[in-house]
Amino acid sequence: MKVGFLQFNPEFGKVDENLEKVESIIGNVVCDLLVLPELFSTGYTFKSKAEVIKFGESIPDGKTLKFLKKVATEKKMSIVGGFVERDGKKVYNSSLLYLENSKYFIYRKKHLYRYEKNIFDTAYEPYKFFLIQNGIKVGLLICFDWLFPEAMRQLALSGAQVICHSANLVMDVCQDAMVTRALENRVFVITANRTGMEKRGRFENRFTGMSQIVSPEGRILLRAGEDDEVISVIDINPDDALNKFLNPQNNIFSDRREDIY
Ligand code: ACM
Numbered sequence: 001m002k003v004g005f006l007q008f009n010p011e012f013g014k015v016d017e018n019l020e021k022v023e024s025i026i027g028n029v030v031c032d033l034l035v036l037p038e039l040f041s042t043g044y045t046f047k048s049k050a051e052v053i054k055f056g057e058s059i060p061d062g063k064t065l066k067f068l069k070k071v072a073t074e075k076k077m078s079i080v081g082g083f084v085e086r087d088g089k090k091v092y093n094s095s096l097l098y099l100e101n102s103k104y105f106i107y108r109k110k111h112l113y114r115y116e117k118n119i120f121d122t123a124y125e126p127y128k129f130f131l132i133q134n135g136i137k138v139g140l141l142i143c144f145d146w147l148f149p150e151a152m153r154q155l156a157l158s159g160a161q162v163i164c165h166s167a168n169l170v171m172d173v174c175q176d177a178m179v180t181r182a183l184e185n186r187v188f189v190i191t192a193n194r195t196g197m198e199k200r201g202r203f204e205n206r207f208t209g210m211s212q213i214v215s216p217e218g219r220i221l222l223r224a225g226e227d228d229e230v231i232s233v234i235d236i237n238p239d240d241a242l243n244k245f246l247n248p249q250n251n252i253f254s255d256r257r258e259d260i261y
Contacts, residue, residue: 001136002031003162003188004233007211007224009196012043013055019067021229022081026071031233033132034071035192036081037211038109038143038168039093041067045198045205049091049119056086059096059106068098076100078132080192082142082166090121095140095166097130105130107140111148113170115203127151129160136161136238139187143167146174146191149181156185157253161241165191172208175223183218186252187241195227216241 006025010018018041026034038044041064042055057064064083072079078099085094085106093109093116108123109116129137139155141163146152152163165178175191182189195209209226213234222232244253 001033001134001238002233002235003033003035003190003213004029004031004231005035005190005192005211005213005222005224006231007037007193007195007209008040008229010037010040010043010194012045012198012200015041015055015063018042019063022067023071025229025231026075027231029231029233030075031077033078033136033138033162033164033190034080034231035164035166035190036079037192037194038082038095038166039084040081040166040194041083043198044168044194044207045200045203046119047201047203052084052091052119053086056084056091058086065096065098065104068096069102069104072098072100073102078138080140080164080166091119092123093120093142095142095164097132097138097140097164099132101133105140107142109142109145110151111144113144127154127158129155129158139163141165143169146178146181149184152181152185152187152189156187160187161238162188162190162236165189167191167193168205169193169208170205175208175210175212178212179214179218179220182214182216184252186216186244186246188216188236188238189214195229216243
């Protein structure tokens, strides 16, 4: 299975331009599962709830969904990317996983970072995997979810093999922390981060790039630079994530001491 990430520097509020840029970076590259960053079509640094609402897209009419649908259908692949989801009066920091057969799934970020708490609504749905082509089980996380090991643990315990982590990371320790997350759950983790800087009013964010793909053994299979605008693809065997044995004596799931935790 070919999986990849796309890393770039979206321009705040320029949805059409950002979608065009993503399309041009994808170019002729083909893969089975591609992960784009968090809020890739809008940018991240919203100044107010009113501004988030303005950029909110309802399902299934939004520009970002239509774009992901077009790419998934034309390229015959599954694609994940972050967008502002509007559902009635609520707005969520969400990811959309679009499959080549026009099925799609939404994940709403559960752990909101800093000022996101003032502008996005809290999401409550439990963690579960989504099935993509060939029966591969995919789990979604968004950015700051990385700091809460329970999130990926629940996805892995439920059977997820490949975790798609759409991000706008500002802390440079996440990429290394994800190595541990992959290892302790024996899953593949694809982190698609953005690059660049956003300064809007009193808010300023510098994003750390270094998107990566980590194996269930905790090996970094691919890592981008801090500022690259790039799509990178690698071949993986997702079945490697089904084997929870570290060695013949240690199964990382059945060795858990739930009796004393
Ligand atoms: C983040 O969660 N986007 C920092």
